[in-house]
Amino acid sequence: MPSQDGSAPLAIETRGLGKRYGDVLAVDDLDLAIDAGVVYGFLGPNGSGKTTTMRMLTTLTRPTSGEAFVAGTPITDRDGVIDHLGYLPESPPVFEELTARENLHYVASLHDIPRAEASERIESYLERFDLVDAADRRVEGYSKGMRQKLGLVQAVLHEPEVIFLDEPTSGLDPRAARTVKDLVAELSEHDVTIFLSTHILSVVEELADLVGVLHEGALVAEGTPAELTRRAERDESTSLERAFLDLTEDHDDEPIDREEVPT
Numbered sequence: 361m362p363s364q365d366g367s368a369p370l371a372i373e374t375r376g377l378g379k380r381y382g383d384v385l386a387v388d389d390l391d392l393a394i395d396a397g398v399v400y401g402f403l404g405p406n407g408s409g410k411t412t413t414m415r416m417l418t419t420l421t422r423p424t425s426g427e428a429f430v431a432g433t434p435i436t437d438r439d440g441v442i443d444h445l446g447y448l449p450e451s452p453p454v455f456e457e458l459t460a461r462e463n464l465h466y467v468a469s470l471h472d473i474p475r476a477e478a479s480e481r482i483e484s485y486l487e488r489f490d491l492v493d494a495a496d497r498r499v500e501g502y503s504k505g506m507r508q509k510l511g512l513v514q515a516v517l518h519e520p521e522v523i524f525l526d527e528p529t530s531g532l533d534p535r536a537a538r539t540v541k542d543l544v545a546e547l548s549e550h551d552v553t554i555f556l557s558t559h560i561l562s563v564v565e566e567l568a569d570l571v572g573v574l575h576e577g578a579l580v581a582e583g584t585p586a587e588l589t590r591r592a593e594r595d596e597s598t599s600l601e602r603a604f605l606d607l608t609e610d611h612d613d614e615p616i617d618r619e620e621v622p623t
């Protein structure tokens with residue numbers, strides 16, 4: 361929604377956003393206000409509502425309460441909002457019987473990217489993600505990591521202003537994970553907003569400007585990684601992991617993925 365003082369709209373804004381599945385309140389009265397160019401780390405235990413939030417903001421599922429805007433456009437205006445956003449879900453949507461290049465040209469056509477421009481962007485991303493040699497093979501033979509890389513290229517190809525990434529480094533080897541992290545940093549420097557859900561806290565520590573912690577559907581904390589770490593108030597072992605465990609105490613028996621990705 362355009363701000364009243366005429367400044368740029370927030371990249372992501374939600375007011376009282378909620379989603380109920382029967383008896384389960386998956387997302388509860390969520391208020392977010394995220395500026396353009398921010399990398400927002402969205403943390404929470406399994407089942408806390410992260411995917412449901414991203415599915416609402418990317419128009420894949422309807423809220424049962426509240427409202428939300430992406431790049432100033434209400435999510436109820438699906439056609440209006442869809443070109444402004446990119447989404448890498450947990451299982452990237454790909455046509456198995458097509459090659460990576462064909463999948464990417466198809467996605468480019470959905471966004472009306474002119475053919476020559478599309479080819480240029482596609483070749484550049486295939487190169488960047490080390491997919492050139494596999495680009496003309498059917499996706500059905502792709503490994504998990506190759507699918508993940510293809511899904512990410514699909515999410516960013518149309519140069520959206522706001523990108524939602526669900527576990528973007530999951531299944532990636534260290535080099536590919538580095539490429540993803542570098543891309544996120546580069547996009548954010550160009551004022552692209554990244555909404556990043558991950559359990560790998562080192563990724564959040566490295567990339568996020570702001571972190572929101574979701575617990576049982578509700579936002580229980582928001583701040584910079586350093587602020588959240590300070591809240592843990594442990595002199596010797598302060599860490600984002602400690603802050604996460606304290607903030608989501610009911611779930612502290614759940615494993616935290618501390619997979620360190622060498623840089």
Ligand SMILES: Nc1ncnc2c1ncn2[C@@H]1O[C@H](COP(=O)(O)OP(=O)(O)OP(=O)(O)O)[C@@H](O)[C@H]1O
Binds near residue numbers: 412413
């Ligand atoms: N389609 C659905 N039907 C019924 N319940 C659902 C549906 N989708 C999600 N839920 C429930 O909503 C809650 C939030 O789920 P969600 O997938 O958003 O969590 P999450 O934080 O993304 O979890 P994870 O970290 O495990 O991916 C859970 O209790 C889940 O069972």
